[in-house]
Amino acid sequence: MKQKLREWCLRIWGTLKSRDAEVDEELRFHLEMAEQDALRRGGSPREARLRAGGLAQASESVRDQSAIRWLGDFFRDTRHGARLLAKSPLFAAAAIGSLALGIGANTAIFSLIDAVMLRMMPVHEPERLVQFAKFREPYGRSSFSHPLFHLFRDELHSFDGLLARALMTRREVTFGAEPEIVNTEEVSGNYYSVLGISAIIGRTFDEEIDRSPRPAAVISYAFWKRRFGMDPGAVGRTFRLNRTVFTIVGIAPPEFHGVAVGEAPDITFPLSMDGEVRGSESWLPSDSRGWLSVMGRLRHDRTVQAAQAEVSAIFSRVVQAEAGHQTKELFRKRTLAQHILLQPAGNGFDSLRQRFSEPLRILMGIVALVLLIACANLANLLLGRSAARRREIAVRLAIGAGRGRVIRQMLAEGMLLAAAGGAVGVLIACWSANTLVAVMSNGGDRIALNIRPDLRVLGFAAAVSVAACLLFSLAPAIQAVRHGIQPALAEVRGSARWRLGRGLVAAQVAVSLVLLIGAGLFGRTLVRLYAIETGFDRTNVLLFSVDAAHATLRGPALQARILEELRQVPGVASASAAVSPIGGTGWDGSVRIEGYTFAPKEDDHVHFNAVGPDYFKTLRTSIVLGREFDGRDTETSPRVAIVNETFARRYFADRQPLGKWVNIAGDLRHQMTIVGVAKDMQSRSLREGVPPAMYMAVTQAGGPPGSVYLVRGTITGAMLDTALKRIDPKLRAEDVRSLEEHLSRTILRERIMGTLSGFFGALSLLLVSVGIYGVMAFQVARRQKEIGIRLALGARPAQVTRMVLAETALPVVVGVALGVAGAVGVTRLLEKMLFGVTATDLVTFAGACGLLVALALLAAYLPGRVAARLSPVETLRCE
Amino acid sequence: MLQGTLDLMILQTLATLGPQHGYAIAGRIEQVSSGAIQLNMGTLYPGLLRLEQRGFIRAQWDKTETNRRARFYSITAAGRRQLDAEKAEWTRMAGIMEALLCEEA
Numbered sequence: 004m005k006q007k008l009r010e011w012c013l014r015i016w017g018t019l020k021s022r023d024a025e026v027d028e029e030l031r032f033h034l035e036m037a038e039q040d041a042l043r044r045g046g047s048p049r050e051a052r053l054r055a056g057g058l059a060q061a062s063e064s065v066r067d068q069s070a071i072r073w074l075g076d077f078f079r080d081t082r083h084g085a086r087l088l089a090k091s092p093l094f095a096a097a098a099i100g101s102l103a104l105g106i107g108a109n110t111a112i113f114s115l116i117d118a119v120m121l122r123m124m125p126v127h128e129p130e131r132l133v134q135f136a137k138f139r140e141p142y143g144r145s146s147f148s149h150p151l152f153h154l155f156r157d158e159l160h161s162f163d164g165l166l167a168r169a170l171m172t173r174r175e176v177t178f179g180a181e182p183e184i185v186n187t188e189e190v191s192g193n194y195y196s197v198l199g200i201s202a203i204i205g206r207t208f209d210e211e212i213d214r215s216p217r218p219a220a221v222i223s224y225a226f227w228k229r230r231f232g233m234d235p236g237a238v239g240r241t242f243r244l245n246r247t248v249f250t251i252v253g254i255a256p257p258e259f260h261g262v263a264v265g266e267a268p269d270i271t272f273p274l275s276m277d278g279e280v281r282g283s284e285s286w287l288p289s290d291s292r293g294w295l296s297v298m299g300r301l302r303h304d305r306t307v308q309a310a311q312a313e314v315s316a317i318f319s320r321v322v323q324a325e326a327g328h329q330t331k332e333l334f335r336k337r338t339l340a341q342h343i344l345l346q347p348a349g350n351g352f353d354s355l356r357q358r359f360s361e362p363l364r365i366l367m368g369i370v371a372l373v374l375l376i377a378c379a380n381l382a383n384l385l386l387g388r389s390a391a392r393r394r395e396i397a398v399r400l401a402i403g404a405g406r407g408r409v410i411r412q413m414l415a416e417g418m419l420l421a422a423a424g425g426a427v428g429v430l431i432a433c434w435s436a437n438t439l440v441a442v443m444s445n446g447g448d449r450i451a452l453n454i455r456p457d458l459r460v461l462g463f464a465a466a467v468s469v470a471a472c473l474l475f476s477l478a479p480a481i482q483a484v485r486h487g488i489q490p491a492l493a494e495v496r497g498s499a500r501w502r503l504g505r506g507l508v509a510a511q512v513a514v515s516l517v518l519l520i521g522a523g524l525f526g527r528t529l530v531r532l533y534a535i536e537t538g539f540d541r542t543n544v545l546l547f548s549v550d551a552a553h554a555t556l557r558g559p560a561l562q563a564r565i566l567e568e569l570r571q572v573p574g575v576a577s578a579s580a581a582v583s584p585i586g587g588t589g590w591d592g593s594v595r596i597e598g599y600t601f602a603p604k605e606d607d608h609v610h611f612n613a614v615g616p617d618y619f620k621t622l623r624t625s626i627v628l629g630r631e632f633d634g635r636d637t638e639t640s641p642r643v644a645i646v647n648e649t650f651a652r653r654y655f656a657d658r659q660p661l662g663k664w665v666n667i668a669g670d671l672r673h674q675m676t677i678v679g680v681a682k683d684m685q686s687r688s689l690r691e692g693v694p695p696a697m698y699m700a701v702t703q704a705g706g707p708p709g710s711v712y713l714v715r716g717t718i719t720g721a722m723l724d725t726a727l728k729r730i731d732p733k734l735r736a737e738d739v740r741s742l743e744e745h746l747s748r749t750i751l752r753e754r755i756m757g758t759l760s761g762f763f764g765a766l767s768l769l770l771v772s773v774g775i776y777g778v779m780a781f782q783v784a785r786r787q788k789e790i791g792i793r794l795a796l797g798a799r800p801a802q803v804t805r806m807v808l809a810e811t812a813l814p815v816v817v818g819v820a821l822g823v824a825g826a827v828g829v830t831r832l833l834e835k836m837l838f839g840v841t842a843t844d845l846v847t848f849a850g851a852c853g854l855l856v857a858l859a860l861l862a863a864y865l866p867g868r869v870a871a872r873l874s875p876v877e878t879l880r881c882e
Numbered sequence: 883m884l885q886g887t888l889d890l891m892i893l894q895t896l897a898t899l900g901p902q903h904g905y906a907i908a909g910r911i912e913q914v915s916s917g918a919i920q921l922n923m924g925t926l927y928p929g930l931l932r933l934e935q936r937g938f939i940r941a942q943w944d945k946t947e948t949n950r951r952a953r954f955y956s957i958t959a960a961g962r963r964q965l966d967a968e969k970a971e972w973t974r975m976a977g978i979m980e981a982l983l984c985e986e987a
Contacts, residue, residue: 007936010932069935
C-alpha cells in the first residue's frame with residue numbers, strides 16, 4: 004500500500020518534470036550494447052535491434068509509467084489555454100472580471116447566510132439544543148419571566164439541562180479610574196455546563212451560584228485580548244458595576260461568542276445577581292415581566308416531539324391558571340391562545356435570523372441570477388472565440404485528436420477563467436460581506452458576525468466556480484467539435500452557432516428583466532416609504548439619549564433640568580423628550596374611555612407614548628383642540644392625556660373629547676383627563692397606518708424618565724455635549740442622530756433590499772449590454788463580405804444599420820416576453836417585503852422593459868453603425 | 883509475462899549479481915532461462931521504473947568497465963524484503979499447483 008502511494012506520488016511528480024532525455028540515453032545505451040554483443044558473437048546487429056524493440060515505442064511505454072497521461076494532458080491544456088488568454092488580455096480581463104463579480108457576490112451572500120443561518124455553535128452536540136419560542140397575541144414572540152423558567156427547569160424531564168439568558172445590554176463598568184462601556188449579558192448558573200463550554204483560564208459558573216449569589220463574572224476571549232492583552236492575571240481582577248464590586252473568575256474559549264447570532268457580549272454575569280447588575284430592583288421575582296430567552300439540551304433518549312408534548316402540557320396548565328384570573332373575554336382568549344414551540348437552536352438564538360433570513364434568501368436568488376447572466380455572456384464570447392479557432396480545431400480533429408480531447412482542451416481554458424474569477428471573487432466577497440454587515444449594523448445595535456471565509460464558504464465558492472465553468476464553456480466546446488472537419492473545407496454560415504448565440508441573448512435579457520423588475524419594486528417601495536405623510540416635520544430635528552448613570556440629579560428633575568438647559572442653547576427652537584421615539588417601539592395597551600363601551604369582541608388596544616412638554620411643537624405637529632403638555636403637568640398635578648385624531652374620531656365621534664376621562668385598563672386608580680387632540684402622526688412603524696394613540700405626560704407616566712431627547716434647531720453634537728456638561732460634567736450625549744436618520748433606521752431591511760437589488764439590476768444591465776454588443780460586433784465582423792456586397796449593390800447605410808438592429812430585436816423581444824412571464828411568477832414571492840406597490844406593478848414592469856429594450860438597441864446600434872460605414876471596395880478586396 | 887513474475891526476476895537478479903544496468907539484467911535473465919525469456923526494452927524499462935518508484939530498487943548513473951555512461955540499478959532493503967516475501971509466496975503457490983496437477987494426472 005505504502006509502495007503504491009509512493010509510486011503515484013512519483014508519477015505525479017514525473018508528470019510535472021519530464022525526464023525524456025535521460026530515458027532516451029538509457030535506451031540508446033541498451034541498443035548499442037545489443038549491437039556490440041551481436042557483432043561479438045558474429046550475429047546480425049539489425050536482428051539484435053529488432054529483438055530489443057523500437058526506441059520510440061519503449062520510450063512511450065516508459066513515459067506511461069513515469070507520468071500520468073491525463074494529468075499531463077490537463078497540464079498541457081492549461082498551459083495552452085493560458086497562452087491563448089495571454090494573447091487576448093482584454094477578453095481575459097473582461098471574462099475574469101465579470102466572473103469575479105458574479106462569484107464574489109454569490110460567495111459574499113452565502114458567507115452571510117452561513118454565519119447567520121447555517122453555522123453551528125462551537126458547543127457540545129449543538130444538534131441537541133432547542134430553543135423555547137413563546138407566542139402571545141398581539142405581541143408575537145415574547146420572552147420568559149424568571150418564575151416561568153424556574154417552573155420549566157424543575158418540572159421538565161425531557162432535558163439534560165435548561166438554561167436562561169437575558170438580552171445583551173450595554174453597561175458602564177469601572178476597572179480602575181475611568182469607566183468604560185461594555186456589552187454585558189446575564190445567564191443562569193448552568194449556562195456553561197449545559198452548553199458544554201469550559202473556561203480556558205479560571206472557571207465558569209455552576210448551579211450553586213443560582214442558590215447562593217456571588218459577585219462573579221466571566222469575560223469573553225475577545226474582551227480578554229482587547230482589554231487585558233491576554234494577561235493571565237486578568238482572572239481575579241475586580242471591577243465595579245453600579246454599587247457592586249465583581250470579580251473575574253474565568254475566561255471563555257476563543258471560538259465561543261455566546262448563544263445569540265450577531266451578538267458578542269464582553270462580560271457575563273450570573274442571573275442571580277440581577278439586582279446588583281441592574282443597579283435597581285431585581286427582575287427575578289416578577290411574574291409578569293418577560294425578559295429571558297430559554298434553551299434546553301434534549302436528553303439522548305427523547306425526541307423533540309416528546310419534549311414538545313411535555314412542554315405544551317406544563318404550559319397549558321400555567322396558561323389555564325393565568326386565564327382564571329382574567330375577567331375580560333378578549334384577554335382570556337389571548338392568554339389561552341399562548342403557546343410554546345420548540346425549535347432547533349444548534350446555531351444559536353435566532354433574533355437576527357428572523358430579521359434577515361428572508362432578505363438574505365432573496366439576495367441569494369438575485370446574485371445567482373447575476374452569475375447566470377455573466378455565464379451566458381461568457382458563453383457567447385467563447386462562442387465567438389471558438390469560431391475564430393475553427394480552423395485550428397478542424398486541423399486537430401483531422402490529424403486524429405478525439406473530440407473528447409478537444410472538448411477537454413476547451414474546458415481547460417474555461418476552468419482557468421473560472422479559477423481566476425473564483426479567486427478574485429473570494430477577495431471581493433471578503434470585502435463586501437464585511438461592508439454588508441456594517442450596513443446591517445446601521446440599525447442601531449452593532450452586529451458582531453464572524454464572516455471569515457471558512458472551509459464551507461470556500462467550498463461553496465469553488466463549487467460555484469466549477470458550475471459556472473461548465474455552464475459557460477461546455478456549450479461552445481461541444482459546438483466547436485460538432486461540425487468536425489467540415490468547416491475547414493467549406494466556409495459554412497455557422498447558423499447553428501448564431502442560433503445558440505441568439506438563444507443566449509434572449510436568456511440574458513429574460514433573466515436581467517426579472518432582476519430589473521425586482522429592483523424596481525424594491526426601489527418604489529423605498530420611495531413610497533420615504534414619501535409617507537408622517538404627520539410631523541422630520542427635518543432639523545436631532546435625537547439623542549443621555550447617559551446619566553453617574554449624574555447627581557436623577558429622574559424627572561434631571562430631565563426638566565436638561566430640557567431647560569437645551570432651550571437656552573442658541574439656535575434651538577424647542578426641545579422635548581419621549582419614552583420611545585417615533586417609528587420605534589412604543590407600547591400598546593387597552594383603555595377604558597368615558598362614554599364609550601367596547602363591544603365584546605372589539606379590540607380595545609391603543610398605542611401609548613409618554614412625552615415631555617413641547618413634544619408636538621418640536622415635531623411641528625399641530626394640536627387641533629386644547630393644549631399640549633407644559634410645565635403645569637407635574638408628578639403631583641391632576642393626570643392629563645392627549646389623544647390623536649384617529650382616537651378622537653373612533654371613540655368620541657361627534658362628541659367633545661376635551662375634559663373626558665380615560666384610563667389604562669387594569670389601572671383604574673389613575674384616571675386621566677383629555678386636555679388636547681393632536682393631528683395624526685405615524686407612531687408604530689412607517690409601514691403601518693396610524694393607530695389610535697394616547698400620549699401621557701412623561702412626568703406622570705410612572706415609567707422610566709424620558710429616554711430620548713428631541714431638539715429642533717440648528718445644533719451640533721458638540722454643542723449638545725457642552726450644554727450637558729454645564730449641568731453635570733458626568734453627563735454624556737449618546738447615539739446622536741437626526742430624525743431623518745432615525746426614520747431610515749426603521750426601514751433598514753427595505754433600504755438594504757432597495758440598494759442591493761438596484762446595484763445588481765444595474766450590473767445585470769451592464770453585462771447584458773456588453774453581451775449584446777459583443778455578439779453583434781462579432782456578427783458584423785463575420786459578415787463583412789455580405790454587407791459589402793449589399794452596400795455595393797446600393798443598400799443605403801441606414802438600411803444596413805436597421806438590418807443589424809432588426810436581428811437583435813428578435814432575441815430581445817423573445818427575452819422580454821420570457822422575462823415578463825418569469826417576473827410575474829417570481830415577484831409574488833417578494834410581496835411581503837413590498838410596500839405601496841403590488842407585485843405586478845404596471846409602472847415598474849413597463850419601466851424595466853423600456854429601459855432594457857432601449858439599452859439593448861443601443862448596444863446593437865454601435866456595431867450597426869460600424870457596419871453602415873464599411874467601405875464596399877475594401878471589404879470585397881480583403882477576401 | 884505476468885507483471886509479478888518480471889518484478890521477481892529483476893529483484894532476484896539484482897540480489898544475486900549486485901548493481902547492474904538494464905541491458906545486463908535482460909542478458910542475465912535470458913541466459914538463466916536459456917533464451918526462453920527475451921525482454922524487449924518496452925517491457926523491461928517500464929518495469930524497472932515501476933520498481934524504482936515503489937522503492938524496491940534504486941538507480942544511479944555510473945561508468946561501465948568500458949568507461950561508458952550507464953544507469954545502474956541496485957536492490958534496496960525494502961526490495962530485499964519484498965523479494966523474500968514474493969519468493970515465499972511463489973514457492974507456496976508452486977507447491978499448491980504441483981500438488982493439484984500431480985493429483986489430476
